[in-house]
Amino acid sequence: MDLPVISNAPVAAEGGGCASSGCGSAPDALAHLPDEIRAKVQDHPCYSEDAHHYFARMHVAVAPACNIQCNYCNRKYDCSNESRPGVVSELLTPDQALKKIKAVAAEIPQMTVLGIAGPGDPLANPGRTFETFRMLSEQTPDIKLCVSTNGLNLPQYADEIAKHNIDHVTITINCVDPEIGAKIYPWIYWNNKRIRGVEGARILIEQQQKGLEALTSRGILVKVNSVLIPGVNDEHLKEVSKIVKAKGAFLHNVMPLIAEAEHGTYYGLMAQRGPTDEELQALQDECAGDMSMMRHCRQCRADAVGLLGEDRGDEFTMDKIDVMDVDYEAAMVRRKAVHDDIINKLESERAAKAAKVPVHLSIAADTRPVLMAVAGKNGVVAEHFGHAREFLIYEASPEGVRFISHRKTELYCAGLDTCGDGGVAAEDEPESVLERNIRTLSGCEVVLCSKIGFEPWGMLEAAGIQPNGEHAMEPIEDAVMAVYKEMYDAGKLAVPGQARQVA
Amino acid sequence: MALQITAQCVNCWACYDVCPNDAIYEDKPHFLIDDAKCTECLGDHADPQCAAICPIECAIIDELGEALNPPGSLTGIPLEKLAELAAQGLVTTELP
Incomplete structure (x- = not known):
């Protein structure tokens, strides 16, 4: 299946006409999406500005190993790719993760989305990552699954991802030019060797692009994340944006570099600055065009729990979960009622918005x-x-x-x-x-x-x-x-x- | 002939998954290498796999105590800069 390419052009609302759902007092950020994709993302807290006030997400830290080094990440603490610097409090085994997910889902019925995002690269931990997904597909069918990756191992696992009903994948793509890549990635681990510099970056880029195509050709939604690094890839990200959208990524999310000396990252220690709010916004406008879907992205930690911007991880540490007794069948009934309520509320809000004469x-x-x-x-x-x-x-x-x-x-x-x-x-x-x-x-x-x-x-x-x-x-x-x-x-x-x- | 893991280890499991001899085991406070099983990957790979994937400088050493990934070799931070950062207390890597 071919996914539609999303261009930077504004949604058609010219000529006095008015795209049916794109014309509230707030332009619906999802209006430009085909119905099928919109149905998948409109209740997803990471993709829908409306939904993130009501629906919650969680990440489980089951994937500690990584196969590349990014200059914005320090493995002594955590990976800042999709998760903020800071120690992942607890690494979980797949069994522990399942237990935690059930406990959170029962306690926070608004939790609809489970992601595996690290603290390393989920696909560099295929055993732990897919064991977790396999159990979840079987035992918690009411939870949407997501995974994020640096893309190096993506081509070889595209089929496995398709098998587990994972409908969203995030690939972090910071460049399509190996010369630029060499300034972001000092090395990769590939075919049993550590490969450095331009050659390593070239292989990584090739695998990311192949992986992106492999997923979109299987009908899996792909979001691309890019870290904006002033003076390194800022101008270049406009080209990245065009290429990944042409290959079927439904969304390009540009995030600011987080680099402080105390994080101990290469960029932090070498005093590479992050973008200003204005620089970030200008590039997001350029790359996202009319798509403002990800502006509420909070760059969550790899073990975040709760609504975006909040973290209730402390309520669900393993010692607390061990004494919880969760009847997931009963929880699913309660969860369904809560989800239906929220969806009704969202729909009536959307309808009310559409009915008003916009100011x-x-x-x-x-x-x-x-x-x-x-x-x-x-x-x-x-x-x-x-x-x-x-x-x-x-x-x-x-x-x-x-x-x-x-x-x-x-x-x-x-x-x-x-x-x-x-x-x-x-x-x-x-x-x-x-x-x-x-x-x-x-x-x-x-x-x-x-x-x-x-x-x-x-x-x-x-x-x-x-x-x-x-x-x-x-x-x-x-x-x-x-x-x-x-x-x-x-x-x-x-x-x-x-x-x-x-x- | 066997490699060892030092206190620099951050328990990221990367080496555990790639060791062809299953010589690496989880322990506290960090992973260890069973020296009866470790072959330094001779006969299996051109490079010892734990050292080829390890993200932390000085975490894997040989029998002479030499780091397979010495300071600066993985981050690319020049040694003079590392010395300066160590003086400010920003890095803890032991310098040669």
């Missing part, structure tokens, strides 16, 4: 877009400015509202009556936490939150960012559009935004 239609088509930062939770403007651990960045334009990214902040407010010294830099620090957080929001013109203190209000205004606490508990996309409309009506969008040149 954005009353805004002139040549009006400039505005970036807004939102302190949100579960899809609504819900957090106090000082309590937000991350801000969700949205872009409002005459075409609607789209989610762009999330930016992490440091917590400066401890929940006391006053915000303590958050606004004041410690003697040995050039900037206060609050100042750093405000810098994180560069490019944004508005901050939406449920409440905000007097001091940050003044500092935000001074930085050219308008705080807004008037939309507490409203759905984020409605609130963003309402503020955009107010700015438009007040004539504020006729002048270039102060912050806009960096966006």
